[in-house]
Amino acid sequence: xxxxxxxxxxxxxxxxxxxxxxxxxLGVLAVRNPVxxxxxxxLTLFGVAVAFIAQSxxxxxxxxxxxxxxxxxxxxxxxxxxxxxxxxxxDHVEPLxxxxxxxxxxxxxxxxxxxxxxxxxxxVTGATSVSGSSLVKGTGNVRQLGxxxxxxxxxxxxxxxxLLVIAxxxxxxxARRERVTEEAE
Amino acid sequence: MIAGADPLFAHGVTGxxxxxxxxxxxxxxxxxxxxxxxxxxxxxxxxxxxxxxxGPQRWGPFGLLQTLADGxxxxxxxxxxxxxxxxxxxxxxPYLSLVPALVTFAIVPVGGTLxxxxxxxxxxxxxPPMGILVMLAMSGISVYGVMLAGWSSGSKYPLISSVRxxxxxxxxxxxxxxxxxxxxxxxxxxxxxxxxxAQGQGVWHWNVIRLGVVPFVIFWMAITAExxxxxxxxxxxxxxxxxxxxxxxxxxxxxxxxxxEFMNTITMSAIIVTLFFGGPAGWVPPVPxxxxxxxxxxxxxxxxLFAFCYVWFRAALPRxxxxxxxxxxxxxxxxxxxxxxxxxxxxxxxxxxxxxxxAAVLLASVVLAIAFERGASRATGxxxxxEPVGRRPLPEERLRALTEREEG
Numbered sequence: 001x002x003x004x005x006x007x008x009x010x011x012x013x014x015x016x017x018x019x020x021x022x023x024x025x026l027g028v029l030a031v032r033n034p035v036x037x038x039x040x041x042x043l044t045l046f047g048v049a050v051a052f053i054a055q056s057x058x059x060x061x062x063x064x065x066x067x068x069x070x071x072x073x074x075x076x077x078x079x080x081x082x083x084x085x086x087x088x089x090x091d092h093v094e095p096l097x098x099x100x101x102x103x104x105x106x107x108x109x110x111x112x113x114x115x116x117x118x119x120x121x122x123x124v125t126g127a128t129s130v131s132g133s134s135l136v137k138g139t140g141n142v143r144q145l146g147x148x149x150x151x152x153x154x155x156x157x158x159x160x161x162x163l164l165v166i167a168x169x170x171x172x173x174x175a176r177r178e179r180v181t182e183e184a185e
Numbered sequence: 186m187i188a189g190a191d192p193l194f195a196h197g198v199t200g201x202x203x204x205x206x207x208x209x210x211x212x213x214x215x216x217x218x219x220x221x222x223x224x225x226x227x228x229x230x231x232x233x234x235x236x237x238x239x240g241p242q243r244w245g246p247f248g249l250l251q252t253l254a255d256g257x258x259x260x261x262x263x264x265x266x267x268x269x270x271x272x273x274x275x276x277x278x279p280y281l282s283l284v285p286a287l288v289t290f291a292i293v294p295v296g297g298t299l300x301x302x303x304x305x306x307x308x309x310x311x312x313p314p315m316g317i318l319v320m321l322a323m324s325g326i327s328v329y330g331v332m333l334a335g336w337s338s339g340s341k342y343p344l345i346s347s348v349r350x351x352x353x354x355x356x357x358x359x360x361x362x363x364x365x366x367x368x369x370x371x372x373x374x375x376x377x378x379x380x381x382x383a384q385g386q387g388v389w390h391w392n393v394i395r396l397g398v399v400p401f402v403i404f405w406m407a408i409t410a411e412x413x414x415x416x417x418x419x420x421x422x423x424x425x426x427x428x429x430x431x432x433x434x435x436x437x438x439x440x441x442x443x444x445x446e447f448m449n450t451i452t453m454s455a456i457i458v459t460l461f462f463g464g465p466a467g468w469v470p471p472v473p474x475x476x477x478x479x480x481x482x483x484x485x486x487x488x489x490l491f492a493f494c495y496v497w498f499r500a501a502l503p504r505x506x507x508x509x510x511x512x513x514x515x516x517x518x519x520x521x522x523x524x525x526x527x528x529x530x531x532x533x534x535x536x537x538x539x540x541x542x543x544a545a546v547l548l549a550s551v552v553l554a555i556a557f558e559r560g561a562s563r564a565t566g567x568x569x570x571x572e573p574v575g576r577r578p579l580p581e582e583r584l585r586a587l588t589e590r591e592e593g
Contacts, residue, residue: 035336062318070325071355078351081336081344142375
């Protein structure tokens, strides 16, 4: 890492955000009750939002809270409540035999890979450090993001949109089975 | 770096700046809490007038201190936690519905800009660069209060209420977000300060007129549904769900939910005023030294008007049925707000594009109407849907299905 001297406020912000993220993530794993796990997940998401703000990515922080904390975890909770798995009494039954050692192996491989990538170079940009944003003074986050999405990454953006629409239509088709023909006969 | 759009931090964070921020926070909080107690009194008094009752009158002149008396009473009542409750979440939930209401109000500009000790002080608690997105984020978070309260009570009716709440709030958030996007498009700014400044040149520049009324109506409906205020309060429908999500709550925890509702009402009235009615913009008489007071007065008048409208809704409108609420959100408001956003964006590029977009939206709405018509004529009973939850066949639909079978 570069030898920049960090100011005390940014260290405090970083430590707080990191604590939120790590405590929340550990909570998701450790807590038995699915609703409590979802709440821990919200804690993590808020920590990530704080980290985004500290990096001047205000728009990403807001979207993080709106989309993930405001919609996706709500849907998780919705499903949990709907199915009533809140107080499950069948915790000791393991649905997939031998999944735990395999999961441990997977974690070791993934974490090792990530650490190896981080140590050698930044795995998206190829640079060893990502400090110093390209934020030109006077142009906001949103403008830059919008320009990037609708020019450079337009194809990926539209492909994602199409994929989501296909997923939604697929879900509707699977959930709504018509039995009109059987009844009519 | 973190300072963002607020000119207060332009010359570094000194002791004076911190003091100004502290004063803004304390004054804002105190004035707002006062407004909340007044709002509770106002709602009870206005509704009682509309229903030919007297309303609160014992405590203070015109019963003004009734809210205070209620608060003291609730403080001293026994605080019950049901045996089946999830104790931690049960105690957490009231605060989760209180905090978003508080945070949202922080971004509302209540006045112009003051100059104190060489610092430009905007009369709003905070002016973050993501601005109005804070409102959307907090309205997303406010679901949790209701949802978790209902779930953690360990009781059936509150659980139904919380499932309803989550579905309803998620549905209306889309329409809400899209209408906010139209406002951002014409204001060229995300910050509430910028949105208000863009409307500052007079009534014709207010977004309600510039955007052509429709986004305002959509936003108002969607925000009312987000708040679970009547006529969208299926979450606490007494005739179906006892008291809804707060059935099991008593004492001060119940009071917190009660307060959160009124806080949200005021906050969202303020947000409507900010987005569509120019915020503190208005005619300022040429008075020396006191010119800064008039924007605040204008703001208060406008917010009071919308607060009254909410009270009026409660007194005048019957509650919607749950499936009507969902239909309105998904089939009317979301397509309409999307189409209107396209038209607004088109007109911003060039008038020609605006008309092209309007034609396209017209065509799409015809297609959509045909789709709705065909969908409505299909059999939608418990047999054709996997889980018969949220969409029971209505009596008239049953009847129609029966008659069609006899004819066919």
